[in-house]
Amino acid sequence: MRHIISILMENESGALSRVAGLFSARGYNIESLTVAPTEDPTLSRLTLVTRGSEEVVEQITKQLNKLVDVVKLLDLTEHRHIEREIAMMKVRVAGGEDRAEVMRMAEIFRGRIIDVSSDTYVVELTGDSAKLDAFIEAMRPFDVVEVVRSGVMGIARGDVALRL
Template sequence: MWAILSVLVENKPGVLFKITHLFRSRNFNIDSISVGITDNPDYSRMTITSYGDEKQIEQIVKQLDKMIDTVEVKHLDEHKTVFRELCIFKLKLSNANDSMEVNKLANAYGGKVHDVKKDSIMVEITSTPDQIKAFEELAKPFGIIDVARTGVTALQRSGA
């Protein structure tokens, strides 16, 4: 099962290392991780996604919750959570028609086109990982030169 973990931590050096070391020491893979300061500069929020069975996810949540630098750990329900990821694709352009087709594809996914060159184009997509994967599949025929992804960031909906 796919899990989204929201971890509020003290904003100080070494905390990211401690969190990732915990995952590594439990032989648990991090699918994506995004970290940013909150409205209170004393704290940062980490959004970590991973795959595991219910018991594994429960174990990692308990271990994270025991850490000194951890303020709060939540296993978010993806149906009660707003989660997004930013992805930038650099695609090949073989001809002028490719540019128009990529623009149509980007528009269909709510993407933004950047840095149009004679032989390449960059597309920014902010969406769910599933939608980004769907865009990627449709963009493959053009030729993907490079991809950069931020990792998922998420917040639980109010009243959830």
């Protein structure tokens, strides 16, 4: 099953590689990983998406908790939560017909065109991973130059919170 695990950890060099190293050393998989400092600059918040049976995910959370740099973690999938990912896509738009069609697609998916050049558009899109997948699939007929995805981040709904 797919799990989204959010981790608060010490904002120290090497902390990220401890998490990444744990996954490779123990044969767990990481689908996506995103990390940035929090409003408290001594802490980073890392969100990772992994897949595994209940036993494996239990081991993953235990092993993560065991890392000295990890302060606290939350398996968002155990709670009601919101997940978001951002994607940016560069599309070659040769003629007027393409331009109109790409704009229409972006609109349907509630995306925005954030850069325009003589023959490219950059479309920005936010949503859960499935929505991004669907958009990328829908854009296949066009000349897609490159796609960049942020990886998943998430937050629990209601009173549940990951904080010190």
